[in-house]
Amino acid sequence: MKNIVLAVCCSVTLLGCGSTGKTVNEKATMNNTLTNTPLTHLQSLDLYLNTRAFTYQDILLLENGFGDIRFSNKPVNGWLDVIRPDLNATKLTAGCRQPTKIDGTEEASNCSRVVSAQNQNSWGGVFSAYENFEDEFEDLYKSLSKLDELVATRSHQERKYLANYLVRNFASGRSLEQMSGAISTFNDKFRQNAEEIIAKERQREERRKAREEEKEKIELARAQKEQQREAERRKREQMFAEVRERERLKQQKKREAFEKKQRAEHKLVNEIAKNWWDTRTASYENREVGDRICSFKGNKMGFVEQVAGDKIKVFWKGYVIEDDGFFYGNMPFYVFSKSELGVTNYTYTKISDTTWVSATDVGRCVHEL
Secondary structure, three states, X not given: OOOOEEOOOOOOOOOOOOOOOOOHHHHHHHHHHHOOOOOHHHHOOOOEEEEEEEEEEEOOEEEEEEEEEEEEOOOOOOOEEOOOOOHHHOOEEEEEOOOOOOOOHHHHHOOOOEEEEEEOOOHHHHHHHHHHOHHHHHHHHHHHHHHHHHHHOXXXXXXXXXXXXXXXXXXXXXXXXXXXXXXXHHHHHHHHHHHHHHHHHHHHHHHHHHHHHHHHHHHHHHHHHHHHHHHHHHHHHHHHHHHHHHHHHHHHHHHHHHHHHHHHHHHHHHHXXXXXXXXXXXXXXXXXXXXXXXXXXXXXXXXXXXXXXXXXEEEEEEEOOOOOOOOOOOOOHHHEOOOOOOOEXXXXXXXXXXXXXXXXXXXXXXXXX
């Protein structure tokens, strides 16, 4: 590990005070150093070795380094992908998260978990972190170079199995030194048990695919069952709709048939009532006390109290607010019942009045009083 940076700053915060002072060309050269070790076969896989740059500060001590390194099947924004390194795209994170206080460079170099907050103005700090951990990167790339050689000996499908193994077994954060050692150990293990590791990964992948296929079958069966339920529901709705439509047509025919009969009844009632009015003068001598009697004008209803020649004493009890002649052929159809043949339903206003009228002004009738 390179020497750490010591700085005294007068500002409230010391973060960012440890600038390396490197020129753009020097930093470009530093970035190219990371790519000097070709990892062609690892780069061809959906495999990433992501690590975060971090800053640790303790009074006057500024430490920039790399940690929290792990294999993944996708890149992480702001992290350094060691397999495809680009320091310019790397962000400096807030600090190292350890269970106890970090004291000294050696402990900082063992950081395996990093605080996630990013410092956007950290370009110089990232290169400072690389300088401090240049030895660790060198050891890491030696391990990765040997891993790349092992990957080169396998088929395309076997390389995928190998990538899956690395992602699954190296997914938790480590320090660079820990990861370098872990990869070296895996390289030795793979040389001795390559076929066994590949076979287990193949079986694992086959089981995963089998689970996916089974899941797809279950989802397909569920979808088909849902489609079947939906088809049955629509079929029932269609059946009920047809039943309701048949019932509606039945009731409509029933109403139409009843209305036809009721209109015939309406016509008959008005004809009879009109005949009563037309023949009233020929039958007024037959009026008796208590007979129902009505007027043409004003549609009054009452009862005969006394008959004296062509004069009749009438006790009026109500009248209907309709056109004159309501009781004598001018009764509208809407007063007839919707369900009972020949029955009328009309409203009237109650009165209580007794008058003598001419027999020609009134006639026999049927009213509801």
